[in-house]
Amino acid sequence: MTRLLLPLEHNSLSHDLTDDALLQRLRKLPRRVQQVFLLSRLDQLSFASIAERLNLPAVTVERHMNQALHTAREERDALANIAGQWYVRLQSPQVTASERIDFRRWLDSAPEHREAFHATELRWRTLLAPARQLGEDGWYRQPRASLSLGGCSVAIGLGLAALAAIGFWS
Template identity: 70%
Template structure:
């Protein structure tokens, strides 16, 4: 008796790849400056103080951008995840105080759901690595003011050339 061997079909997108694609899409929808801060921290391992100095941004802006990146793609109605994300980002800041660390510990101990939310936030942070690598694969975020779009620069250049041509004809 002969057997008919059929090639195994491989699923086109596993649940893991679908989740990574969703995270990548959410990260791409963030403003370029937020993407840049996130990628410099996540891929180049730059701490908040270094980012602040390098990009000439206040530390509070760095924290806000990092929180935006961490919350990308999450439901805005998930208040507990939002608070856990804010704690996760704040604890990475060089300006976090001992009082804030104590407050964090109290928040964590107040409810098992808080501990679970913080744990989920840590897992989310780890899950953002692969989409971050895809987003920053060409290294655009390492350039000085990468947050400026080329589209805006092209428009400005076009208007400048048009003005020169216009004034050139009048002269």
């Protein structure tokens, strides 16, 4: 994602959650959400590129990114939720000039808004280390989840059962 407010040299030293806790929360996300998140965070693909690569609507990519960013929050704060939605929306290829103006108005309307958005940026940065652990084997780069042996075994078993039933009744 692109840098929005924080300077590049900014380091966040205080984290609400440890890297281990963040990793555990990320692992609890649905596999597709993890995949979208890792393609964005580790491979730095744009939402449009992720949508094209995974054959998903852009709005779905945006929703998955909101879900991933939401897992990094300890508190259930409405203002933090709004800031997170803005943070993700501004990365979308579908964001309009009008929405950017609305964001700027929201950001400038109260110091708490700027603080919440700043905290969201810090949260995004804290997700890098857990993301590297989650995606270390590169599984997320596959366009579709590969068939599991268990799924094939069930399909083969059902097919054989159907053939046996047809043969039995013939």
